Amino acid sequence: MKKNLFVLSFLGVLFSYHVASAAITRIEIPFSQKNVTLSPGSWFKFECTVWDNEEGQKLNVPLTWVIEDVGGFETTLPGWIDETGFFRADSYFLGRFKVVVTEPVSHLRDEANVQITQNPPYPYEIFRIEVFPNTLNLTRGSSAYLNIHCYNGYGERVFNYTLRYYLRDMFGRLTPSFVRIDPPGIIYASSWMPQGSYTLYFEDVNGSARTTVQLNVW
Known part of the structure; x- marks a missing residue:
């Protein structure tokens, strides 16, 4: 009997340790959904990733989604949102508000800024350019891979885009295209590129979206 009690106690300690080791430490709405522009009556599916203290993603974690005005007060005027993050905009509301997601146990939260306007952006108009990594170290004559993503005003990825790129040196001067x-x-x-620090600019040729990458060449 004592042996059985010891085994049960030991299993209980292991279970408690596992639960503690998998504690939720961060919840995160994707960066591409942090600023969203919608039209009246439209819908949008918000996503959220839950992380534990081992930096592993946790699936099927119940989350609470609410709408808040810019002052932080809960409201239903802009529309409604269900427990999965599915948002439906009101047909008559215009303005700015926030979509807030909370993990009820840890009370961790994240939020997205949303605007409903009568003149929403064109679906293929680029509002934001993201390039990763945003700091790159290269030796002369070498190569690397950049992840280049473009997003419209709805936070959706745009796959048909044309970008220009150019270099400036550490003093802000335009340099010959060594890349x-x-x-x-x-x-x-x-292989002829002078060593030093550069800023690599990416711009949408059809709009004003722009981003930069810090480039160090050795």
């Missing part, structure tokens, strides 16, 4: 970028994002540094 070449081939689809889908392979960057080559010329």
Whole structure:
């Protein structure tokens, strides 16, 4: 009997340790959904990733989704949102508000800024460019891979885009094109490229969206 009690006690300790080791430490709405523009009566599916203290993603974690005004008060005027993050905009509301997600046990939360307007952005108009990594170290004559993503005003990825790129040195001066970028994002540094720190600019040729990458060449 004592042996059985010891086994049960030991299993209980292991279970408690496992639960503690898998404690939720972070919840996160994707960066691409942090700023969303919608039209009246439209819908949008918000996502959220839950992380534990071992930096592993946890699936099927119940979350609470609510709508808050810009002052932080819960409201239903802009529309409604269900327990999965599915949002339906009101047909008459115009303005800004926040969509807030909370994990009830840890009370961790994250939020997205949303605007409903009568003149929503064109679905293929680029509002944001993301390039990863945003700091890159290369030796002359070497190459690396860049992840280049473009998003419209709804937070959706745009796959048909044209970007220009150019270099500035550490003093902000335009430099000759010592780098070449081939689809889908392979960057080559010329073997003649002077060593130093550069800023690599990416711009939408049809709009004002722009981002930069810090480039260090050795």
